[in-house]
Amino acid sequence: MIIKEIGGEFGLIRRIAELLPADRAEVVKGIGDDAAVLRIAPEPSPYLLVTTDLLVENRHFRRTWSTPEQIGMKAAECNMSDIAAMGGSPQWMFVSIVLPADTEVEWVESLYRGMGRSCQQHGVVLLGGDTTQGDVITINITLLGSVDPDHLCLRRHGRPGDLLMVTGTLGASAAAYALLSNGYRPSKYLLHKHLTPASRLDVSSRIAPFANAMIDISDGLAAEVRHICAQSAAGARINSQNIPIHDDVKAAGRTLGIDPVTWALSGGEDFELLFSVSPERLAQLKAQGCVLHEVGRITDAEDGILLMTSSGEAIPLPGGFDHFE
Known part of the structure; x- marks a missing residue:
């Protein structure tokens, strides 16, 4: 059996976690999030x-x-970016x-x-x-x-009714990669996003006190939504028309004949943050001066993980990037 046949990268991670359970008192969170979380001193001391x-x-x-x-x-x-996603x-x-x-x-x-x-x-x-x-x-x-223990954001903290927000436009790194691979010169913006991406530590500390679940978008929006849903035992509904996409990404899509939403969902290496927040706390968060984009919401698990297309059709949310696919 090869890795692709057990669900790729994330199937392999699940099997490793089952082989090596982290059942120690100081482990707040082991395998399965953007970072491990360890309690190395009594609370309210920060987690490592x-x-x-x-x-x-x-x-x-x-x-x-x-x-x-x-x-x-x-x-x-x-x-x-991984540390930012934990609120740290x-x-x-x-x-x-x-x-x-x-x-x-x-x-x-x-x-x-x-x-x-x-x-x-x-x-x-x-x-x-x-x-x-x-x-x-x-x-x-x-x-x-x-x-800070009060600001820790885990993937399992999502709740039905939470809004799903992202901190910036998506798909730029994947668009640049596609252009370069096909012999085109990407715009300055796209090159910057692909060659020198920046983590969102500039906003994560303002988001963490209000957010429930949070994750960085390293494998595409679709993969990260699925991670939050899997660990929160929830579903989700993503509106494709609400996904923020830069004009240069749209232009790259026209050049290559590719729907830019595909890059946003499955391209990866955007390193923006995806997080869930209750509608009641969103107004408080926006008062912090963060530029945010609502892309969907968390639903009950039985509702599934769906993408609303531009025609209004609800389809299963595609998978994201996987190193073994």
């Missing part, structure tokens, strides 16, 4: 957050498209890297300068890691942070 991500050359970045500094920034921001603040970073033997020292230094720019922006310090030789450049970052 731990997240880790891999970037593999020609899978997550290409040296022909990106400068090493851009790759370093992207690697760091992927992890910052990042603090300490560890980097392990696989490098081919012919890699130039200057390239590596520039890569770490990119990571350093992200760390400096968010008040994070890089404390160590590991380095080894291999055939393909692979970057693994482990990031630790903290979160």
Whole structure:
């Protein structure tokens, strides 16, 4: 049996979680969220957050498209985004890297300068890691942070009746990738979104006190909605016409003959935040000055996970990005 046959990446994660249950008193949340959550001191002390991500050359970045500094920034921001999704603040970073033997020292230094720019922006310090030789450049970052227990946002916290909100436009990174792959030069906006995406730590601390469930959009809106629904034992209804899409993404869709909603739902690497919030608390949240977009709502589980098309038809919400599909 191969990984694709058990449900891909997320089916594999579920099986691993069953093999290695995290049944210890200090574990608030183990496998299955954007970060693990550990209680390392009595409340009301902050919880410890731990997240880790891999970037593999020609899978997550290409040296022909990106400068090493851009790759370093992207690697760091992927992890910052996970901490943002938990409602927390990042603090300490560890980097392990696989490098081919012919890699130039200057390239590596520039890569770490990119990571350093992200760390400096968010008040994070890089404390160590590991380095080894291999055939393909692979970057693994482990990031630790903290979160106030009252502001912790888990995927399982969604409730029927909650509105589903996103913090920005979707599909830009996937649109840029599609254009580059087909020999087109993306707009400056699309290139920026693909090569140097930014986490939403700028707004996450304002959202967390009001939100219920929260997740970062790294695998497409559809996948993230499904994660919240699975862990909250709920359904959802997403309105395709409400999904915020930048004009440059729409133009890319016209160029390639692709519906841009497809990129928003299944493209990934937008690193915006998707969260649920009760209608009563939304007005309070908007008073914080956050620009937000309502894309749907959480429903009862028996209602299913549906996408309302532009013609008004209710269809099953498509799946998102999966590394093993």
